[in-house]
Amino acid sequence: MKSSVKGLFYIAAVACAAAPYAVLPQAYPARSITVLSGASIGSGGDVAMRVVAAKMSEALGQPMVVEARRGAGGLEAYTAGARAEPNGYTITFVNSGLVTNRFMKKDMPVDALKDYAPISVLFSTAFFLAAHPSLPANNLKELLSYAKRNPGKVTFASTGIGSAAHLVGESLNSVAGTRMLHVPYAGKNTALAVNDLVGGRVDMYLASLSSLAQHAAAGKVKLIALVDSVRHRQQPHVATVNELLPGYYNIVVWWGFLGPVGLPRPIVDRLRGEALKVISDPAMAAKFDSVGVATVTHGGPEEFARIIRSDVENIGKVVNALGLKPE
Incomplete structure (x- = not known):
């Protein structure tokens, strides 16, 4: 910062x-x-x-x-x-x-x-960018490449318009030149957003590890990237956004x-x-x-x-x- x-x-x-x-x-x-x-x-x-x-x-x-x-x-x-x-x-x-x-x-x-x-x-608490297994991307580089080829097709969920997760997703759109669509969940309904991610009704969700860890361990979602300057010590295999986009500002x-x-x-x-x-x-x-x-x-x-x-x-x-x- x-x-x-x-x-x-x-x-x-x-x-x-x-x-x-x-x-x-x-x-x-x-x-x-x-x-x-x-x-x-x-x-x-x-x-x-x-x-x-x-x-x-x-x-x-x-x-x-x-x-x-x-x-x-x-x-x-x-x-x-x-x-x-x-x-x-x-x-x-x-x-x-x-x-x-x-x-x-x-x-x-x-x-x-x-x-x-x-x-x-x-x-x-940093945000993890989690995706449904059906999304044809396993890391941030693949995700952005796919999103650029499919403008307006990839969706990401957050807990509402103006929420930190919403701003993270939109700033990623701005920096990367993508057009991923925001799906807001009113009332900060994290449980519903996670359920829809697991069910494939949205492609991605930006949330804390505590909301995603169980589903990631079970293979129901995959962790694409971490919005932070350093890797998370509990998920060291997940690269940060800054590793691909050094100038990206991390909203945590x-x-x-x-x-x-x-x-x-x-x-x-x-x-x-x-x-x-x-x-x-x-x-x-x-x-x-x-x-x-x-x-x-x-x-x-x-x-x-x-x-x-x-x-x-x-x-x-x-x-x-x-x-x-x-x-």
């Missing part, structure tokens, strides 16, 4: 400008910390975050209390988090939908670039902690440090793998700010090219 150094430091500065560079109060945290979550309860990101919060509670000596607020697709949590007092006792668990919603929802109440102090990106789903603007840097560093200890612990790897998330341990608040800015820039280009309008 590329972004200018100047832009990176601008976000970091905005995140912390309202707070003096004070020494972390020795008493922090003196009481429980509320984690406002917009994640779907029981989703991979939600389960993994609760594991992290429980371990952080032990290290901090105070409970991290998760408060699920799924109203308006998580915007209720994101809005309350942005308006919280910047004292370290209310943080927000967000995912990359915060960026996508910037372009897909009218009157967006928060700005991902201006209303938060990045603390730590925690996890990511990420999750992380944000604080309100003005959150003092010492508190940011304390929370980031404790979160990093948990997601870096080898003993936790199997748990995170089981819910389909990969931990993101590189960088700190500045890296998280860079990811957000890069997504805003690149997802915005895809949305504008498609002519999608906020609703």
Whole structure:
């Protein structure tokens, strides 16, 4: 993900400008910390975050209390988090939908670039491009060649117009010069989309490994490519899109902690440090793998700010090219 150094430091500065560079109060945290979550309860990101919060509670000596607020697709949590007092006792668990919603929802109440102090990106989930066995392609090169010879014939499913998977498929069309047809499944109906893929009613589906692994192992679907910069350690034989298309921008789903603007840097560093200890612990790897998330341990608040800015820039280009309008 590329972004200018100047832009990176601008976000970091905005995140912390309202707070003096004070020494972390020795008493922090003196009481429980509320984690406002917009994640779907029981989703991979939600389960993994609760594991992290429980371990952080032990290290901090105070409970991290998760408060699920799924109203308006998580915007209720994101809005309350942005308006919280910047004292370290209310943080927000967000995912990359915060960026996508910037372009897909009218009157967006928060700005991902201006209303938060990045603390730590925690996890990511990359999309696998899975195909029905009848599709005459076993890798991305063969798929694109077939799609170019058959414009408008190959179909790909996603969980709705404007979803991350939809944007991935359309950006692949744009970069590769193909015309694969999008089949949206309303209500984020992953189960129905997978069933239709297995049944051959759609040619392809973009989804996480957790949604596809069982069917791939049984030979009911085949994994064509991974939308990420490096191969997945659980499926190392599946090549990435970047191996064939080096300039392709990978849209992945990420999750992380944000604080309100003005959150003092010492508190940011304390929370980031404790979160990093948990997601870096080898003993936790199997748990995170089981819910389909990969931990993101590189960088700190500045890296998280860079990811957000890069997504805003690149997802915005895809949305504008498609002519999608906020609703």
